[in-house]
Amino acid sequence: MNAESTHMHEENYLKYQGKFKGLLGWIFSTDHKRIGLLYLYSIAAFFILGAILGLMMKLELIAPGKTIMEAQTYNGIFTLHGITMIFLIVIPGIPAVFGNFLLPIMIGAKDVAFPKLNLASWWVYIFGAIVAVSSQFMGDGPPDTGWTFYAPYSFKTNTNMLPAVLGAFILGFSSVLTGLNFIVTIHRMRAPGMKWLKMPLFPWALYATAWVQLLATPIVAITLLLVVLERTLQIGFFDPALGGDPVLYQHLFWIYSHPAVYIMILPAMGVISEILPTFSQKPIFGYKAVVFSTMLIAFIGYFVWGHHMFTSGLSEVSLVAFSFLTFLVAIPSAIKVFNWVATLYQGSIVLKTPLIWAASFLVVFMIGGLTGLVLGSLATNVHVHDTAFVVAHFHYIIFGGVGFAFFAAIHYWFPKIFGRMYDAKTANTGWGIFFIGFNTLYFPMFYLGIKGMPRRYFDYLPEFHGANILSTFGAIILIIGLTIIISNLIKSARNGEPAEANPWNGVTLEWKVSSPPSLENFEEIPTITKKPYDFTS
Amino acid sequence: MALGYKYYIPAFLSILLVWNSPTIGNEIEISEKLGEYIPNDILLINEQGDTVNLLEEITIPTVISFVYFNCPGICTPLLNETQSIIEKSNLELGTDYQFFAISFDPRDTPALALQKKNNYIKSMQKKTEARSGWKFFTSDSLNIQKVTSSLGFGFKKVGTEYIHKASMIFVNADGMIIRYNMGINLLPSELQISVIEANKGNTLPKTYKNDEYCFPYVAPAYQRLNNIAKAFGIIIIASALLFFFYLIIKPKFSKN
Numbered sequence: 001m002n003a004e005s006t007h008m009h010e011e012n013y014l015k016y017q018g019k020f021k022g023l024l025g026w027i028f029s030t031d032h033k034r035i036g037l038l039y040l041y042s043i044a045a046f047f048i049l050g051a052i053l054g055l056m057m058k059l060e061l062i063a064p065g066k067t068i069m070e071a072q073t074y075n076g077i078f079t080l081h082g083i084t085m086i087f088l089i090v091i092p093g094i095p096a097v098f099g100n101f102l103l104p105i106m107i108g109a110k111d112v113a114f115p116k117l118n119l120a121s122w123w124v125y126i127f128g129a130i131v132a133v134s135s136q137f138m139g140d141g142p143p144d145t146g147w148t149f150y151a152p153y154s155f156k157t158n159t160n161m162l163p164a165v166l167g168a169f170i171l172g173f174s175s176v177l178t179g180l181n182f183i184v185t186i187h188r189m190r191a192p193g194m195k196w197l198k199m200p201l202f203p204w205a206l207y208a209t210a211w212v213q214l215l216a217t218p219i220v221a222i223t224l225l226l227v228v229l230e231r232t233l234q235i236g237f238f239d240p241a242l243g244g245d246p247v248l249y250q251h252l253f254w255i256y257s258h259p260a261v262y263i264m265i266l267p268a269m270g271v272i273s274e275i276l277p278t279f280s281q282k283p284i285f286g287y288k289a290v291v292f293s294t295m296l297i298a299f300i301g302y303f304v305w306g307h308h309m310f311t312s313g314l315s316e317v318s319l320v321a322f323s324f325l326t327f328l329v330a331i332p333s334a335i336k337v338f339n340w341v342a343t344l345y346q347g348s349i350v351l352k353t354p355l356i357w358a359a360s361f362l363v364v365f366m367i368g369g370l371t372g373l374v375l376g377s378l379a380t381n382v383h384v385h386d387t388a389f390v391v392a393h394f395h396y397i398i399f400g401g402v403g404f405a406f407f408a409a410i411h412y413w414f415p416k417i418f419g420r421m422y423d424a425k426t427a428n429t430g431w432g433i434f435f436i437g438f439n440t441l442y443f444p445m446f447y448l449g450i451k452g453m454p455r456r457y458f459d460y461l462p463e464f465h466g467a468n469i470l471s472t473f474g475a476i477i478l479i480i481g482l483t484i485i486i487s488n489l490i491k492s493a494r495n496g497e498p499a500e501a502n503p504w505n506g507v508t509l510e511w512k513v514s515s516p517p518s519l520e521n522f523e524e525i526p527t528i529t530k531k532p533y534d535f536t537s
Numbered sequence: 538m539a540l541g542y543k544y545y546i547p548a549f550l551s552i553l554l555v556w557n558s559p560t561i562g563n564e565i566e567i568s569e570k571l572g573e574y575i576p577n578d579i580l581l582i583n584e585q586g587d588t589v590n591l592l593e594e595i596t597i598p599t600v601i602s603f604v605y606f607n608c609p610g611i612c613t614p615l616l617n618e619t620q621s622i623i624e625k626s627n628l629e630l631g632t633d634y635q636f637f638a639i640s641f642d643p644r645d646t647p648a649l650a651l652q653k654k655n656n657y658i659k660s661m662q663k664k665t666e667a668r669s670g671w672k673f674f675t676s677d678s679l680n681i682q683k684v685t686s687s688l689g690f691g692f693k694k695v696g697t698e699y700i701h702k703a704s705m706i707f708v709n710a711d712g713m714i715i716r717y718n719m720g721i722n723l724l725p726s727e728l729q730i731s732v733i734e735a736n737k738g739n740t741l742p743k744t745y746k747n748d749e750y751c752f753p754y755v756a757p758a759y760q761r762l763n764n765i766a767k768a769f770g771i772i773i774i775a776s777a778l779l780f781f782f783y784l785i786i787k788p789k790f791s792k793n
Contacts, residue, residue: 183780183784184784187784187785188784211777214777215777218769218773219770222765222769226762237761237762244762245762248762252762313609
């Protein structure tokens with residue numbers, strides 16, 4: 001990209017003093033970079049909560065029978081783990097943190113289209129999060145339905161369902177507002193000369209994601225509202241006793257929640273598409289194919305929800321149709337993977353921490369993706385439905401996909417965001433331990449699932465003991481790795497070596513501005529003449 | 538005084554609540570016709586594809602069940618129960634009594650009937666007895682109408698499926714209706730008593746296990762919610778399209 005190099009005279013965004021000082025200067029800032037960091041800190045806090053809950057579940061499962069908690073506590077914990085991880089971390093995740101921080105810079109804009117709305121999204125997010133988490137501590141005990149709030153149990157259980165459901169409802173608004181903001185920003189605020197097909201792939205991924213956020217989220221919002229009305233006003237929607245249909249709930253829930261998987265994974269794929277060219281020092285292979293597959297995933301993703309309901313009694317025709325569509329969505333995902341691998345081929349590979357994360361993303365994402373075919377296929381699905389196999393697949397995709405990409409992203413853009421370098425050796429050690437822990441934790445669950453261990457039970461048959469010990473052991477390793485990674489980042493953000501503007505020799509616009517960027521990113525808006533990922537200069 | 542906003546949603550939902558609530562009339566009831574005879578003009582098609590007269594097929598006490606072979610609901614449990622009664626009973630099927638499974642779906646074919654029957658026989662001890670004494674019939678809509686109304690069996694087509702109840706209807710060797718067993722469960726002793734009474738020409742009061750229905754569950758809320766979903770779906774997609782075209786058509790914001 002032939003952007004004019006802009007030399008910053010302004011103060012960087014971290015030091016800038018606006019109307020408010022200190023904490024207020026952050027929580028009332030409309031600067032997209034500060035909002036990105038607000039999300040980062042809140043998400044990190046919730047992630048630690050979610051990870052601790054996950055560890056507690058694994059500790060409970062270290063031996064058959066009651067180990068450290070009662071069955072009901074376990075039900076409450078896996079529900080809160082799910083709600084926290086999905087609604088508070090993975091769904092907002094990459095778009096809220098890196099999208100907010102980098103989207104305007106990568107397309108050559110000074111901020112997002114609606115900065116105040118952007119700040120409002122964060123506040124709505126915090127409000128929703130407080131409501132959702134409060135369900136654990138108030139009323140009649142933590143909800144125990146799992147993160148899917150399946151009817152009719154979700155309005156029969158005496159636990160504290162309403163705050164959890166309302167919390168998810170409120171969080172939906174945050175998602176919609178962010179999506180809206182990004183769509184307008186991308187349409188309206190690209191730098192002169194940045195045609196659609198000159199836009200980098202991370203903004204493309206955010207664009208596709210934003211449409212999914214905008215269109216799919218209202219459906220789950222309305223559905224959750226109906227659950228609230230059913231519980232409070234006794235209007236029958238999903239409860240057969242009131243003339244409702246519980247299967248309908250599943251339809252409405254998954255019409256949103258499957259596209260939501262793409263809200264999670266598309267930005268992750270965008271991150272990988274940024275990192276691989278930089279660390280291979282060559283353009284991404286098949287730029288247009290990657291763009292096309294991004295949009296295709298977002299589109300087909302709307303039509304596959306039925307594969308979550310293969311055992312719910314759908315008609316045969318629907319089952320076959322949903323299974324077929326599910327296989328169809330694997331095609332654009334595979335296009336991406338092939339393009340990524342082809343990008344690495346014959347590249348001048350620089351094996352730095354972000355690339356290590358991105359490469360291991362490919363490995364775990366492939367395992368997750370291929371086991372997804374087992375679940376997408378009708379006949380095999382019936383056997384492993386609701387077993388530990390599903391949990392393993394899900395975590396390989398969501399934690400392995402989104403989680404690894406998130407860590408890849410933070411290690412890639414860390415110098416830009418904080419203006420400091422992290423300790424690469426510690427970061428790599430952390431990655432190694434994390435990677436081993438991750439696979440030791442989740443891989444045995446494929447085996448357990450195939451052998452028939454159901455998910456969401458605090459207890460299991462003695463024959464499953466061995467693999468469960470291994471899995472819990474993996475969880476402990478994973479937490480150790482996580483601690484190393486996070487503490488290294490916190491330490492480096494404070495005391496790391498000052499970073500150059502372009503430590504990785506990247507070519508997208510964010511590497512043309514100083515680290516950390518100035519308040520308005522660019523002194524002068526750059527004019528784009530070249531394609532993205534053009535390393536010939 | 539104007540109503541507050543808080544009443545709008547419940548009011549809106551109550552309108553949707555009464556909108557389109559489906560009614561299931563008494564057309565699916567089973568009306569007892571004890572003591573009446575099966576008319577002799579009912580033609581059915583047996584598993585071999587031959588057209589037979591129902592009355593002529595009834596030469597010994599007979600238990601008739603109405604099912605259809607692509608039924609997603611209660612018909613299979615009913616046939617499973619029939620299979621288990623045949624196995625448990627001391628009576629000899631085909632000699633002392635017989636079972637008829639008559640399809641009330643004109644789309645069912647003799648081939649399908651045969652396939653269904655063979656499927657059951659495969660897992661049975663009393664294979665030979667069942668082959669001759671448990672008969673599967675199909676028919677055209679006219680004869681289905683005749684046989685179901687003569688036995689008092691009601692059903693209603695909804696979409697591609699049927700709403701109906703499960704029952705076993707006993708007739709004696711002369712074709713007189715002597716007993717209705719509602720639901721899918723029947724004890725071997727009840728079968729025995731019914732056969733004995735059938736031979737004597739007596740009618741018996743109906744036995745009630747359960748009123749067991751088979752119906753594609755189209756909950757009232759389904760239609761109600763469908764309306765909501767359709768309305769919101771159209772609104773969401775229309776606004777998204779408008780928004781998209783607005784972004785495309787209107788000139789870009791000024792850069793400053």
